[in-house]
Amino acid sequence: MTARPWNRVTWLTAGGCTVIVLWVIGLLWFASMVPERVVNTTTHTDAIVVLTGGSERLATGMTLLEKGLSRRLFISGVHRGVDKAEILRLAHAAGRGLADEVVLGHSADDTRGNAAETAAWIFGRDIHSLRLVTAAYHMPRSLWEFHTAMPGIRIIPNPVFPPAVKIRHWWMWPGTAALFVSEYSKYLAAILRHGLSLI
DSSP states (O other), rough: OOOOOOHHHHHHHHHHHHHHHHHHHHHHHHHSSSOSSSSSOOOOSEEEEEEEHHHHHHHHHHHHHHHSSSEEEEESEEEEEEEEOHHHTTOOTTTTSSSEEEEOOOOOOSHHHHHHHHHHTTTTSSOEEEEEEGGGGGGHHHHHHHHHHTTTTTEEEEEEEOOOOOTTTTTOOOHHHHHHHHHHHHHHHHHHHHHHHHO
């Protein structure tokens, strides 16, 4: 007895299931890239870059600057109208003598913009290495965008860990799971966008 050929619905179903399986595998791979700790805590870099999005990021950047891990701190994506004094207050760094070492960037609206803004800031300066400060769940996409925008710059990730984001057993926490899915989707979009730009 001859087997019946697959019809269109069967092919579509099989294709859809394959896409879903690959997407889930990719999500698990992405989640494995989200750091659970700061691996390098001692290497000095030419600059520290903080991506705005939480007081923990600002406070961490200021602490790293105060510890002497760099002599320059660039904060990317600061809202227009927010000045350095307000940033220092939010970071609990007012009066610590760090103002002269801090530079604000006001032109970035997203992660791709953060990378472009930072690349523009380092242009013409003697900067060959950066310590990048952002949330752990945001680090994989940030590193992709920064390496794409600045392929010759050494970047040391310095993640921060918002208490509401549960990195371990993330699938058990609906809020964190939704956040990971969103970040993974944005990560894929960034890779696709870069790939299309090379065509």
